[in-house]
Amino acid sequence: MLRVEHLTKIYPNGTVALRDVSFEVPDGEFLVVIGLSGSGKSTLLRCINRLIEPTSGKIYWNDIDITSASPSEIRRIRRQIGMIFQQFNLVKRSSVLTNVLSGRLGYANPWLSLLGVWPVEDRQKALRALERVGIADKAYQRADTLSGGQQQRVGIARALMQDPRLLLADEPVASLDPVLAHSILQYLEQLNKEGVTVICSLHFLDLVHRYATRVIGLKDGVKVFEGLPDEIDRTRFKEIYGEEAQEVRAASL
Numbered sequence: 088m089l090r091v092e093h094l095t096k097i098y099p100n101g102t103v104a105l106r107d108v109s110f111e112v113p114d115g116e117f118l119v120v121i122g123l124s125g126s127g128k129s130t131l132l133r134c135i136n137r138l139i140e141p142t143s144g145k146i147y148w149n150d151i152d153i154t155s156a157s158p159s160e161i162r163r164i165r166r167q168i169g170m171i172f173q174q175f176n177l178v179k180r181s182s183v184l185t186n187v188l189s190g191r192l193g194y195a196n197p198w199l200s201l202l203g204v205w206p207v208e209d210r211q212k213a214l215r216a217l218e219r220v221g222i223a224d225k226a227y228q229r230a231d232t233l234s235g236g237q238q239q240r241v242g243i244a245r246a247l248m249q250d251p252r253l254l255l256a257d258e259p260v261a262s263l264d265p266v267l268a269h270s271i272l273q274y275l276e277q278l279n280k281e282g283v284t285v286i287c288s289l290h291f292l293d294l295v296h297r298y299a300t301r302v303i304g305l306k307d308g309v310k311v312f313e314g315l316p317d318e319i320d321r322t323r324f325k326e327i328y329g330e331e332a333q334e335v336r337a338a339s340l
């Protein structure tokens with residue numbers, strides 16, 4: 088269970104990215120965070136694994152206070168929390184396999200991994216993770232020779248190396264051709280069915296309806312909606328996205 092209590096983030100330039108946001112995520116949920124660009128989705132996801140330091144508020148992961156955890160506790164907590172990024176965040180010049188193995192860094196001997204020496208079982212695990220996302224044949228190719236959809240699958244395989252209990256996915260399909268969105272989200276759905284809690288930010292409402300078990304809407308850093316996907320009617324939609332907004336479907340692009 089993840090519990091976020093009164094989370095506020097004010098960047099040094101004074102921008103209030105999150106304002107007193109509270110919610111709970113029971114184990115097994117596929118929570119989708121929606122909101123316009125700049126509404127605070129990335130900031131929220133990055134506060135959860137402390138890639139960003141919150142200004143105030145608390146985040147508890149199974150009753151461990153993430154917000155006041157020491158650096159060594161943070162490393163331990165991060166082993167359980169995988170992250171997938173919009174821009175994939177791969178080391179472009181390294182092989183796909185090396186990128187996937189880097190997901191094991193929280194467990195590995197840092198000096199040996201720096202030299203590219205990984206335990207055999209980690210290499211086998213990485214190949215299995217690549218098999219799961221259907222690109223084992225790309226293992227020895229440079230990461231930047233892959234298509235966007237394939238690179239995001241490497242991102243998922245890298246996250247799998249941590250055996251995560253929680254997966255944070257920050258607009259995982261926003262950089263991809265919309266027709267590829269399902270091919271990526273189905274992997275997240277499968278992991279979720281196997282017991283991994285997922286928190287994912289998404290742009291398109293039809294994807295939200297298809298994958299989310301619950302939804303949080305952010306507007307200017309404030310939580311303006313929390314509920315089931317089906318509860319987002321026209322009125323709710325305008326509350327989250329503003330009066331000017333029109334729904335666009337990923338499927339129609």
Ligand SMILES: Nc1ncnc2c1ncn2[C@@H]1O[C@H](COP(=O)(O)OP(=O)(O)OP(=O)(O)O)[C@@H](O)[C@H]1O
Nearest residue numbers: 098100102104122123124125126127128129130131
């Ligand atoms: N490092 C930073 N310094 C100052 N302001 C920032 C910083 N990072 C984000 N912001 C601001 O905080 C607000 C929330 O940004 P955030 O990236 O969390 O939103 P988002 O909903 O994820 O947007 P997008 O969909 O475009 O990624 C925005 O106003 C943004 O300009």
